[in-house]
Amino acid sequence: MKVLVTGGAGYIGSHVVKQLGEAGHDIVVYDNLSTGYKWAVTYGELVVGDLADVDKLDTVFAAHKFEAVLHFAAHIIVPESVENPLKYYRNNTRNTLNLLGVLEKYKTPYMVFSSTAAVYGMPDEKVLGENMPLAPINPYGASKMMSEQMIRDLSFCSELKHVILRYFNVAGADLTSRIGQATPEATHLIKVACECASGAREGMKVFGTDYDTRDGTCIRDYIHVDDLAKAHVMALDYMSKGGVSETLNCGYGRGFTVREVIDVVKEKSGKDFSVEEVARRAGDPDALMADNSRIKAVLGWQPDHDDLGVIVQSALDWEKTWQAKKND
Numbered sequence: 641m642k643v644l645v646t647g648g649a650g651y652i653g654s655h656v657v658k659q660l661g662e663a664g665h666d667i668v669v670y671d672n673l674s675t676g677y678k679w680a681v682t683y684g685e686l687v688v689g690d691l692a693d694v695d696k697l698d699t700v701f702a703a704h705k706f707e708a709v710l711h712f713a714a715h716i717i718v719p720e721s722v723e724n725p726l727k728y729y730r731n732n733t734r735n736t737l738n739l740l741g742v743l744e745k746y747k748t749p750y751m752v753f754s755s756t757a758a759v760y761g762m763p764d765e766k767v768l769g770e771n772m773p774l775a776p777i778n779p780y781g782a783s784k785m786m787s788e789q790m791i792r793d794l795s796f797c798s799e800l801k802h803v804i805l806r807y808f809n810v811a812g813a814d815l816t817s818r819i820g821q822a823t824p825e826a827t828h829l830i831k832v833a834c835e836c837a838s839g840a841r842e843g844m845k846v847f848g849t850d851y852d853t854r855d856g857t858c859i860r861d862y863i864h865v866d867d868l869a870k871a872h873v874m875a876l877d878y879m880s881k882g883g884v885s886e887t888l889n890c891g892y893g894r895g896f897t898v899r900e901v902i903d904v905v906k907e908k909s910g911k912d913f914s915v916e917e918v919a920r921r922a923g924d925p926d927a928l929m930a931d932n933s934r935i936k937a938v939l940g941w942q943p944d945h946d947d948l949g950v951i952v953q954s955a956l957d958w959e960k961t962w963q964a965k966k967n968d
Contacts, residue, residue, distance in 0.1 A: 643876070644704070647711070649669060652865060653710075653754075655866060658682045661682060670713075672690040691739055694741070702746075708876055709748055711739060711751065711753050718781075748800070751802040753791055753804045757891075759781050761775035761777045761781065762775070770887050770934055788887070791804065802879075803878065806887065809829070809861055809863065810868055811829075811863070811952075812866070819958075820958030830905070837909035837913060843914030845917070846915055846917045848919065853926055855900070859929070862951055867944055871890055875888075888934055888935040889935060892929075895928070904949060
């Protein structure tokens, strides 16, 4: 297909672009490079632009007859969304509206949307299914929930088909270390721990040790970024073969505690580093894991890297490459 990938120079988007390119798709990446990098775009054409620039977006659509759009471009830092909510509603929600307007104008038939488990909020259940009520507790989750609803509403009254993918905790990197997570001031646990192991950070904090879990720290479902990217490629194939619009969780259905993750990073890296235990953060549930039965049934998706050691090792390998790249 001829596809547009918004945010395709970022962490997850770049891994999807790589797999789309390897699958033979014709790709245009649209990215403002606020958190992405030109070197991360391994296939296709890069157009530097912002989704707030509707005229530029229209020009790109007019020049290409896109069959599908994969939409990654968004702000994703939860604490920042609480401190600066309008930034998130402008970039995540309003800019999705801008994009949908152009999709409608040019009758683009397929869309894959990057959503998040944050739309579920603070559920009582530990394993989450797609039909659970949505109750986000921060502007980031709310901005994504609103975007999901706009996509469904447009699909209801038009020919647009969509697959909404709700990510759990994405981690790791391309196994060749060609691309990986290079987000400045990253907040994701595995990335932070790998930065500590590489010497890029002096130490890290564990927020809360009194949760109702096996060691008192939060449990999360970590999915390798390449397994997540695979789901996007399969979603396009599914829609092109007549599949109906779907919303699907992306996770492994099992989780690890914060302490377990840190222990694996220390073991794989052979490095000890400072870990300070501090009070809980507001809004952190005890455990969040994906019920992934639907994505397996609908797409036939099966993970290739469902192993915390593999996830951590790929992240460590990338961290060495990234620190060397920054210092060149």
